[in-house]
Amino acid sequence: MARYSPSIQNLIAKLGSLPGIGGKSAQKLAFHILDMSDEDTKSLLDAISEARNLTKKCSVCYNFTDSNPCPICSDPQRDKSVLLVVESPKDVATFERMHEYKGLYHVLHGVFDPIKSRSLEDTTIAQLIDRLGKHPEIKEVIVATNQTAEGNATALFLSRMLKPSGIKVSRIASGLPMGSDIEYADDLTLASALKGRITLTDEA
Numbered sequence: 001m002a003r004y005s006p007s008i009q010n011l012i013a014k015l016g017s018l019p020g021i022g023g024k025s026a027q028k029l030a031f032h033i034l035d036m037s038d039e040d041t042k043s044l045l046d047a048i049s050e051a052r053n054l055t056k057k058c059s060v061c062y063n064f065t066d067s068n069p070c071p072i073c074s075d076p077q078r079d080k081s082v083l084l085v086v087e088s089p090k091d092v093a094t095f096e097r098m099h100e101y102k103g104l105y106h107v108l109h110g111v112f113d114p115i116k117s118r119s120l121e122d123t124t125i126a127q128l129i130d131r132l133g134k135h136p137e138i139k140e141v142i143v144a145t146n147q148t149a150e151g152n153a154t155a156l157f158l159s160r161m162l163k164p165s166g167i168k169v170s171r172i173a174s175g176l177p178m179g180s181d182i183e184y185a186d187d188l189t190l191a192s193a194l195k196g197r198i199t200l201t202d203e204a
């Protein structure tokens, strides 16, 4: 016999499929939701659908945004000669929180994974190459993908790909432990990783 009614089981399963939510947390959340007032439930559902409806990808940097181009791409104060390449919109938020970086971004929405033979088409790498071709004012691409095998493979791929163009490709490095996610780095570590970046195009 099932422990819960089918609708509750379904809610637990759906919540449990979200990243970072284990079975116990899903159960806890489900029962919390069921205990919420009608008004609170409605405002939660409204927040989800509003974010879904209003959020799009910036047509320039592919960050999530309510306006296109996004506020960062539209900001005349930003340094248009540097592009920081990150895996996810979360990483843009992490770098922005640091207030050190004044250039622009490009969000890949994934990384190149040679082992899982994950195709480059799953990312916005083609759009990045296209963007660089159209914007000769971009002189340096800083690859700030996570310090993982896939993140490093992506950095290497970009450095080889961009070497003939003369655009400098660098990789943030020092201070970030192998296997770590950018979003968990503290501001100081991130700032020094950015400052101590290593040029890849010299050796590619």
Ligand SMILES: [Zn+2]
Pocket (backbone or CB within 6 Å): 058, 059, 060, 061, 062, 063, 069, 070, 071, 072, 073, 074
């Ligand atoms: Zn943008």
